[in-house]
Amino acid sequence: MKFDLMLRNGKIVTPSGIIDGDIGISQGKIAQIGRITEHIAHEKAGQVKDCAGLFILPGAIDMHVHFRDPGFPAKEDFGSGSEAAAAGGVTTVFDMPNTNPPTITCAALEEKRAIAAAKSHVNYGFYMGLTSDNILEIRNAKNIAGVKIYMGSSTGNLLVQDLHIIERVFESGILAVVHGEDEKIIRENQKRYKNSEDPSVHSLIRSPDAAFHAVKELLHLAKKHNARVHVTHCSTVDEVEELRKFHGPTVSADCTPHHLFLSQSAYADRGNFVKMNPPLRTNKDRHALLEALRRGYIQAVASDHAPHTKGEKEQTYSKAPAGVPGTETLLPLLFDAVHHGELTLHDVAKITAENPARILGIRGKGRIEAGYDADLAIVDMEKTMEVGHHNGPHHGFFTKCGWSPFSGWKLKGWPVTTIVNGEIAYENGRVNKKVRGREIAKK
Numbered sequence: 001m002k003f004d005l006m007l008r009n010g011k012i013v014t015p016s017g018i019i020d021g022d023i024g025i026s027q028g029k030i031a032q033i034g035r036i037t038e039h040i041a042h043e044k045a046g047q048v049k050d051c052a053g054l055f056i057l058p059g060a061i062d063m064h065v066h067f068r069d070p071g072f073p074a075k076e077d078f079g080s081g082s083e084a085a086a087a088g089g090v091t092t093v094f095d096m097p098n099t100n101p102p103t104i105t106c107a108a109l110e111e112k113r114a115i116a117a118a119k120s121h122v123n124y125g126f127y128m129g130l131t132s133d134n135i136l137e138i139r140n141a142k143n144i145a146g147v148k149i150y151m152g153s154s155t156g157n158l159l160v161q162d163l164h165i166i167e168r169v170f171e172s173g174i175l176a177v178v179h180g181e182d183e184k185i186i187r188e189n190q191k192r193y194k195n196s197e198d199p200s201v202h203s204l205i206r207s208p209d210a211a212f213h214a215v216k217e218l219l220h221l222a223k224k225h226n227a228r229v230h231v232t233h234c235s236t237v238d239e240v241e242e243l244r245k246f247h248g249p250t251v252s253a254d255c256t257p258h259h260l261f262l263s264q265s266a267y268a269d270r271g272n273f274v275k276m277n278p279p280l281r282t283n284k285d286r287h288a289l290l291e292a293l294r295r296g297y298i299q300a301v302a303s304d305h306a307p308h309t310k311g312e313k314e315q316t317y318s319k320a321p322a323g324v325p326g327t328e329t330l331l332p333l334l335f336d337a338v339h340h341g342e343l344t345l346h347d348v349a350k351i352t353a354e355n356p357a358r359i360l361g362i363r364g365k366g367r368i369e370a371g372y373d374a375d376l377a378i379v380d381m382e383k384t385m386e387v388g389h390h391n392g393p394h395h396g397f398f399t400k401c402g403w404s405p406f407s408g409w410k411l412k413g414w415p416v417t418t419i420v421n422g423e424i425a426y427e428n429g430r431v432n433k434k435v436r437g438r439e440i441a442k443k
């Protein structure tokens with residue numbers, strides 16, 4: 001077989017362990033793994049890349065991004081968002097529906113589909129948003145990854161408080177991906193803190209019990225219907241406990257890097273630049289999330305990449321929108337955690353690639369195995385870099401918003417090359433803008 005690209009002498013992170021060897025890539029797929037002899041390598045490969053000293057992981061599948069396209073081009077668009085993804089070793093993203101127009105009709109979905117096809121440098125899929133009256137549109141939609149349900153209001157106005165409507169999704173068999181915060185509790189708390197402009201009240205207004213109550217109610221309801229449900233951005237120890245109780249094949253969950261690596265103490269330094277929904281929590285919560293990832297009660301890490309402009313974030317607390325960018329720093333933060341002994345590289349491959357692929361029912365992605373798509377992150381685990389210095393066009397970032405809640409953090413372990421469908425989409429600080437991703441087809 002002729003290889004289009006051969007990766008030589010890497011440390012390959014496979015489901016059965018790390019192996020030293022080569023990967024032969026042909027027609028966008030992993031054709032062969034193992035020791036490929038010198039003679040064959042040179043005769044049969046179009047391009048040979050030396051990966052000595054580097055780790056090769058399955059490209060990350062970021063299950064939760066807001067690329068703001070169409071509607072908010074000052075914050076991000078599918079081009080810049082997917083550049084940020086590629087620079088971070090993310091080879092597939094799933095985009096959320098709170099764009100403008102919101103992705104709540106088949107027509108809006110098709111509009112977004114055309115945008116992504118024209119602009120995305122990584123592979124992609126879409127969620128539709130649930131409203132009080134669009135269940136038929138959702139049932140008629142082609143190839144959606146799932147339905148996003150906001151039980152608590154957030155950026156955009158896709159709020160569904162009526163549990164009967166959520167039950168219609170459960171009956172449809174479509175994956176429900178849920179933002180679990182209880183709107184009633186949030187509104188009560190809001191009254192209490194309405195005169196405060198201190199960003200740290202955000203964690204008191206959107207209190208841990210708001211998340212706990214919503215997730216508990218949701219998991220009970222899903223169980224009643226034996227429905228597939230995914231809790232996104234789980235942030236508290238009490239949600240983890242509910243996920244443990246309801247653990248089983250129909251329930252899954254993710255948490256974000258910011259809930260893993262930042263706590264409420266960050267408001268003092270960063271103010272609204274760490275305002276997001278759900279909000280930052282305590283160190284106890286952070287540790288519970290890490291432990292849940294290791295034990296499998298939470299199966300994935302997803303960025304909830306939600307860029308807003310610096311100008312928007314510099315407003316007073318009550319005016320500043322919630323959300324932080326994150327797809328670009330998702331893997332580097334996890335690699336840094338590997339150096340701190342909090343996770344293994346095998347864990348990272350599972351929670352960023354293998355498990356997201358399983359949760360979303362994606363075939364042929366998420367692991368390094370012959371026959372799988374050649375979506376790969378080549379990683380220098382010894383490289384230390386400060387967040388914001390990876391050569392991106394926007395103040396050192398690829399995300400158009402040009403900032404990060406982690407800016408200035410020195411992280412050890414960075415992707416140096418990202419391969420999307422067998423093509424080099426990112427290498428050493430540069431995105432290859434000619435590369436286009438493809439839409440993920442569900443099983």
Ligand code: DOR
Nearest residue numbers: 154155276277306322323
């Ligand atoms: O902080 C957040 N920002 N949480 C969300 O649920 C939405 C997101 C956004 O779109 O800005």
Ligand code: ZN
Nearest residue numbers: 064096304306
């Ligand atoms: Zn989100």
